[in-house]
Amino acid sequence: MELKIQPKPFIRGKVKVPGDKSISHRAVIFGSLAEGTSEIEGFLQGEDCSRTITCFREMGICIDIEGEKVTIQGKGLQGLKEPGDVLDAGNSGTTARLLLGILAGNPFYSVITGDSSLRNRPMGRVVNPLEQMGARFYGRIKSGLLPLTVIGGDLNGINYQSPVASAQVKSCVLLAGLFARGVTSVIEPTLSRDHTEKMLQYFGVPINKQDLKVEIQGGYRFSGKRVKVPGDFSSAAYIITAAALLPGSDVTVLNVGVNPTRIGLLEVLADMGADIALENKRLENMEPIADIRVKGAQLKGVSIGGSLIPRLIDEIPVLTVAAVLAQGKTEIRDAAELRVKESDRIATMAHELGKMGAGVETLSDGLIINGPQKLKGASCNSHGDHRVAMALAVAGLTAKRETCIKDSQCINISFPDFEDIIKKL
Structure with missing residues (x-):
């Protein structure tokens, strides 16, 4: 299965993501x-x-x-x-x-x-x-x-x-x-x-x-x-990051779990200059829930590591895309756990973004990215990793020309409606 992503100048709308x-x-x-x-x-x-x-x-x-x-x-x-x-x-x-x-x-x-x-x-x-x-x-x-x-x-x-x-x-x-x-x-x-x-x-x-x-x-x-079950924050992360990267975007992701141990990505994107607000906060079965509204902005590079990493470990692939397009240097450390996920996400993201024209330096426990870099459409491979596939789709939204992601059926592991939602925004 192959996912084809067309670039978009911005994205807008209200969406729901699958359950956590x-x-x-x-x-x-x-x-x-x-x-x-x-x-x-x-x-x-x-x-x-x-x-x-x-x-x-x-x-x-x-x-x-x-x-x-x-x-x-x-x-x-x-x-x-x-x-x-x-x-x-x-x-x-x-x-x-x-x-x-x-x-x-x-x-x-x-x-x-x-x-x-x-x-x-x-x-x-x-x-x-x-x-x-x-x-x-x-x-x-x-x-x-x-x-x-x-x-x-x-x-x-x-x-x-x-x-x-x-x-x-x-x-x-x-x-x-x-x-x-x-x-x-x-x-x-x-x-x-x-x-x-x-x-x-x-x-x-x-x-x-x-x-x-x-x-x-x-x-x-x-x-x-x-x-x-609230909406899955790790699924919402791809929509949130895409909206943050594209100036003119205004997206609200509804009914998302915002457990503090999960939302390190929001802290990092805010430090990078993203315009993010939590609305309609509430509690279900002891889990905090909110609607997350994101507006596009020019992001800047940051340093990420330490105790923050366990709270955004699944979001680092899409955060790598954000770093490529951000102004300045982003350094991600203490994330060696990425080496033993569904794929070696450090090596895989660097390799696949390289096909799109990005230069990403790999470390044993993370990555160094200097931005902003311009991405071009390319034929990429998910390596059977759902989070890599969706991160590359976000990169494709910002690239020049179409991006094709091979072996994209793995996305069904966590986000079966991903393609439809991305195309409708």
Whole structure:
């Protein structure tokens, strides 16, 4: 599949983006582990979240889907059954890593795998604490890669000092902690996304948070809930950045989750000179939501790193596009995590933007970009990475002549309506 993007002088309009991917995953997980019925509204019907649903169905959970509404008949912490086949997480790192925490807590045999990309992404970062809790794993590279065999059950709580700020690692350990004896705690070097903590509290599970530490008592039972999923900020990021880059633009993205642990991009764009306002602020299932209005402006380069990185890690590909067109130097550091995403996003963005005429210097943990640079239309490749594909589409809106992005079907992982929305603005 090939996505063709025509340049535009500006974009205007009001749009909605798909439901938040992180919250959709977690709503299915907690709905399945709860006792009774949970209803999810605004669920992201993308490939990643569908993998989570399929895996829980394999473990005996009844899940009905009607459009963006999902109804789950939860069976409680002890209600999952041993899957009769290998669980396939597809391309979803969230599905794989969070499910490993749940599989570790259940006294049965299971095997989980993924596609060729996911089978080469690191799993040792979650296997290590789960082994400390008592689970057993068998797999490639000392159980550091999928596929993994899991022998779960009989877990003990631990106090885990995570070497990386990762919502997936933190969530995996906390989910395992639900099944463990005693208290399980996770301490991070810097704060990562806190959707799991908010979802735990919303479902009535008590947690204790203190600075960078969060702890949970094992064995706590909870009941089903109704969850409203806000628009995904990481999807909105492409529309927001495109509007910020094109002078004369005026775009409002409606009903977007603005959790402070997710919106580092807004802070960076504001520092770069973007005109951004949050309107109609409100709260749903403990998650802050707002309409985000963006007007085009001439941006300037900035330095990005440190504790800000976990709050915008998924947005760095599109932020790289903004840096190419900004006035002056932009330096991105402390983002080595980009090397082990769906693609090596540091190398991939530099290579593909190079096809469009941009010079981008790569570092082991980031990028250096001197702007402004003029982009030309080119034939680019997504490398199977949905965030790279959409970032290149934003670049195409600012380029001279048409840009073609090959292997663009990967966009369906998180933003199935992306092409239609971009073309209608």
